[in-house]
Amino acid sequence: xxxxxxxxxxxxxxxxxxxxxxxxxxxxxxxxxxxxxxxxxxxxxxxxxxxxxxxxxxxxxxxxxxxxxxxxxxxxxxxxxxxxxxxxxxxxxxxxxxxxxxxxxxxxxxxxxxxxxxxxxxxxxxxxxxxxxxxxxxxxxxxxxxxxxxxxxxxxxxxxxxxxxxxxxxxxxxxxxxxxxxxxxxxxxxxxxxxxxxxxxxxxxxxxxxxxxxxxxxxxxxxxxxxxxxxxxxxxxxxxxxxxxxxxxxxxxxxxxxxxxxxxxxxxxxxxxxxxxxxxxxxxxxxxxxxxxxxxxxxxxxxxxxxxxxxxxxxxxxxxxxxxxxxxxxxxxxxxxxxxxxxxxxxxxxxxxxxxxxxxxxxxxxxxxxxxxxxxxxxxxxxxxxxxxxxxxxxxxxxxxxxxxxxxxxxxxx
Amino acid sequence: xxxxxxxxxxxxxxxxxxxxxxxxxxxxxxxxxxxxxxxxxxxxxxxxxxxxxxxxxxxxxxxxxxxxxxxxxxxxxxxxxxxxxxxx
Numbered sequence: 001x002x003x004x005x006x007x008x009x010x011x012x013x014x015x016x017x018x019x020x021x022x023x024x025x026x027x028x029x030x031x032x033x034x035x036x037x038x039x040x041x042x043x044x045x046x047x048x049x050x051x052x053x054x055x056x057x058x059x060x061x062x063x064x065x066x067x068x069x070x071x072x073x074x075x076x077x078x079x080x081x082x083x084x085x086x087x088x089x090x091x092x093x094x095x096x097x098x099x100x101x102x103x104x105x106x107x108x109x110x111x112x113x114x115x116x117x118x119x120x121x122x123x124x125x126x127x128x129x130x131x132x133x134x135x136x137x138x139x140x141x142x143x144x145x146x147x148x149x150x151x152x153x154x155x156x157x158x159x160x161x162x163x164x165x166x167x168x169x170x171x172x173x174x175x176x177x178x179x180x181x182x183x184x185x186x187x188x189x190x191x192x193x194x195x196x197x198x199x200x201x202x203x204x205x206x207x208x209x210x211x212x213x214x215x216x217x218x219x220x221x222x223x224x225x226x227x228x229x230x231x232x233x234x235x236x237x238x239x240x241x242x243x244x245x246x247x248x249x250x251x252x253x254x255x256x257x258x259x260x261x262x263x264x265x266x267x268x269x270x271x272x273x274x275x276x277x278x279x280x281x282x283x284x285x286x287x288x289x290x291x292x293x294x295x296x297x298x299x300x301x302x303x304x305x306x307x308x309x310x311x312x313x314x315x316x317x318x319x320x321x322x323x324x325x326x327x328x329x330x331x332x333x334x335x336x337x338x339x340x341x342x343x344x345x346x347x348x349x350x351x352x353x354x355x356x357x358x359x360x361x362x363x364x365x366x367x368x369x370x371x372x373x374x375x376x377x378x379x380x381x382x383x384x385x386x387x388x389x390x391x392x393x394x395x396x397x398x399x400x401x402x403x404x405x406x407x408x409x410x411x412x413x414x
Numbered sequence: 415x416x417x418x419x420x421x422x423x424x425x426x427x428x429x430x431x432x433x434x435x436x437x438x439x440x441x442x443x444x445x446x447x448x449x450x451x452x453x454x455x456x457x458x459x460x461x462x463x464x465x466x467x468x469x470x471x472x473x474x475x476x477x478x479x480x481x482x483x484x485x486x487x488x489x490x491x492x493x494x495x496x497x498x499x500x501x502x
Contacts, residue, residue: 064439065455068463128470131462 001180007247007254007411010088010240011350012080012188016052016233016337019083025354029383031365033217033336035231042196050209050219051194052233052338062149069132070145071110072192073342076236077142078149081186085150088240089252090184096150101182102143103157103173104238105165105189107342108198109139115197142190142236154182160342163302164263165189166237167345167396167404171261173241174406183246188346190236202232205271207306212366221366222303222332223310223374230304233338237346239353256353257409259391260289266401273309273397278316281403282393286320289407291391293321296328296407298361298386300352300394301378303332304339313395314374329386331379335365345396349406352394356410359387426468426493430486433467447487454486465489472497 016034017024027034037048056072059079067075085091117133120126135141140158147156155176159168166189173187193199202208209229212218221227247254262284266277286293299317303310310332318325333351340347355361360383367380389410396404427447434440440454451461465476468489474496483489 064437065460068438069459128466131466132459135459 003178004180005244006174006177006241006258007244008239008256008258008353009242009247009252009254010084010090011255011353012083012085012087012238013235013347013350014054014056014076014080015235015237015347016054019079021350021354025351025358025362028333028336028351029360029362031336031363031381031383033220033365034233035217035220035336035338037211037216038194040196040199042200049199050211050216050231052231053194054235066145066148069136071113071136071141073106073110073190073236074141074145076192076234077104077190077238078145080188080190080236080238081146081150084186084238084240089250090240091150094150096152096186097184098151099154099182100152100184100186101154101157101173101176102146102152103159103169103176103185103187104143104146105159105161105167105169105342105346106139106142107160107162107165107191108193109160110137110141111193111198112195113137115195146186146238152186161402162398162400163339163341163344164396164398164402164404165342165345167349167394167406168263170239170241170258170346170349171263171404171406174258174261177241177243183243185241186238187241188236188238189343191340191342192234193341194232194234199232208232209305218366220305220335220338222301222305222335223314223364223371223378224367225369225371227305227307227310227371229306230334231338233340235340235343235347237343237350239346239350254411256356256411258406259409260285260287260291260407262286262288262405264403266403268401271399273312274401275312275315275319277401277403278313278395278397279319281405282316282320282395285393285405285407291407294324295391296321296393297389298352298355298392299328299330300348300355300392301330301332302395302397304334309397310371311373313397314376317376325376328377329361329379329384330376331362331364333362335367345394345404348394348396349408352392352408356389356392356408359385359389361386361389425490426472426497427486427490429471430464430468430490433464438464445486447485447490449486450484451486468493474500
């Protein structure tokens with residue numbers, strides 16, 4: 001079978017900026033930050049942490065009986081999947097396409113439940129764990145529950161690769177459709193680790209942003225000279241991917257096309273990134289897409305706001321694109337939505353879909369004092385019209401040295 | 415986490431009814447002694463969690479054999495026996 005084209009035909013979003021992609025993009029385009037101070041209890045005292053949380057109520061459409069076995073990330077994924085299926089017209093009487101595949105990324109699985117269950121077990125006097133503790137904690141919870149909730153019986157895959165989890169999930173789903181293993185996929189990511197235990201670990205890692213003088217909402221500052229680190233977020237984003245023949249036969253609106261996917265590993269360091277590995281991921285994605293670097297008009301950067309990470313990515317973009325780097329718009333939407341870890345790439349892919357659809361490039365918010373070591377056009381502060389934009393690239397890089405890049409193409413009027 | 419604490423000691427069936435309505439989302443009208451866990455939509459994991467809650471509430475322990483009850487009424491009767499054997 002010759003390689004098949006793969007289109008995105010639905011997007012479901014549960015994000016710090018809301019659950020309607022068009023509105024989420026408009027808020028991101030306007031530079032509206034969802035970062036705020038949230039009181040977190042730890043060791044008997046309370047401290048304010050800078051976070052980008054989701055205002056997420058337990059969903060009335062999730063049956064209480066099955067909801068009892070879902071961690072927070074899973075509940076978000078089940079809701080995002082339903083939105084995606086509805087928006088692509090694939091939800092019929094509560095069920096999705098039977099033979100589709102599910103490809104989900106998730107970093108820390110049910111860390112909220114892990115904490116709650118261990119608190120119970122280690123309490124004085126100790127209590128037994130719930131019978132459901134183990135299957136509630138597993139990273140594959142989001143994908144498994146999407147399968148069960150919507151009766152989807154194809155491959156149910158989970159990629160737990162820190163911050164590239166959902167980029168690889170989307171990329172592998174794209175490959176499975178391109179090469180004919182499946183016709184339809186739900187692909188994305190879910191993450192909900194804004195709980196005391198997980199946050200305590202992040203605090204010790206010294207990568208979290210401190211509050212900016214102008215306010216909490218200005219604390220995520222990728223590419224800025226005053227950046228101090230990343231802001232953790234949470235959420236879930238699920239895309240519906242379909243082969244061209246299946247999507248066209250249904251007459252569904254094509255939102256964007258996935259044309260390339262590149263993955264690489266640094267083989268270098270647990271937490272420090274490598275420009276070489278990142279460059280390879282971008283080059284492999286461009287080769288996979290059979291697209292010249294000069295065709296790319298926009299890069300949605302991984303840039304999280306750490307001192308080292310943003311600089312290394314800027315170097316990698318320069319190396320990959322050479323002189324074209326000067327004509328390239330690069331922005332980090334993490335400046336307003338923070339870092340969603342296992343759901344980050346899925347949210348950024350969804351925002352890139354809207355970028356291509358609308359011809360509008362979201363800015364890097366809070367970029368008032370560009371770091372000369374990140375010498376790129378990082379679209380500071382104000383979004384930009386780019387009506388001729390056809391190809392965009394989205395980067396994701398992870399602890400452990402995993403790198404993943406997706407290339408997306410605007411759907412041109414036929 | 416479940417935080418059910420009834421104000422006064424009640425029989426285990428009443429506890430099961432409250433548990434299944436409040437925490438498992440089962441319709442109260444369906445909770446008759448003859449109802450089977452499967453008939454109420456409880457799979458094996460949910461049934462196990464129901465038994466755990468019953469055990470923890472009354473400080474009793476179902477044997478492996480006793481867990482194989484077929485109706486809520488049977489489960490409650492077994493629990494009542496175990497509670498009585500404890501001298502409560």
